[in-house]
Amino acid sequence: MSAIIRKIVTVVEETQMEMGRQVSPPTRRAAAIAVIENPFAGKYVEDLSPLIAIGEELGELLSKRAVAALGIDGAKAQSYGKAAAVGENGELEHAAAILHPKMGAPVRKVLTKGAALIPSSKKRSGPGTTLDIPLGHKDAAFVRSHFDGMEVQINDAPRANEIMVAVAVTDSGRPLPRVGGLTVAEIKGEDGLR
16 A cells, blocks of 8 residues: 555444334445545646556545445445545545545445545544545436435544545435436446436
8 A cells, every 4th residue: 555544444324213103124335435645746747647556546445444334345435525624734636536546446446336426525634523425326426316425533633744545435325315317226327327
């Protein structure tokens, strides 16, 4: 691993009741978050390929950890998302280099599929920031029951010269979905949309 990792945090959220109604089976989502050293903190660098390589490595590591935290086979995952927060000495392009060019392929490999784009967000912030990870169905972006998000926070990250990187995976959509649209049963999984 080329990333210098200070810590990894894994979070599992299970919703059993919503608005006084039982959620059965419970909805579950997990996020694995790595806090890494930003090798380009405080300076402009034209070639961000080392961060692109780190994104590929973290894609595999973090998706494996999130799936393991849910206790499911990767093929059973339904939604995914990714996010990053750079510390104050980094730039948004550092987060983009990690999240976009090569992170997706290893995530999809762990999940055995993933025709839809992986929703993402990025920001610059300091320690204790809330990272909002957008979520969407991995095989069909138009499945409204899976338009969701997961908040994660690490009290001491990201420090000024760090990047906090997260991958989230779910075994279901939102609790008690009822806004219509394409259902999971109707997914064709051919174009990433339907």
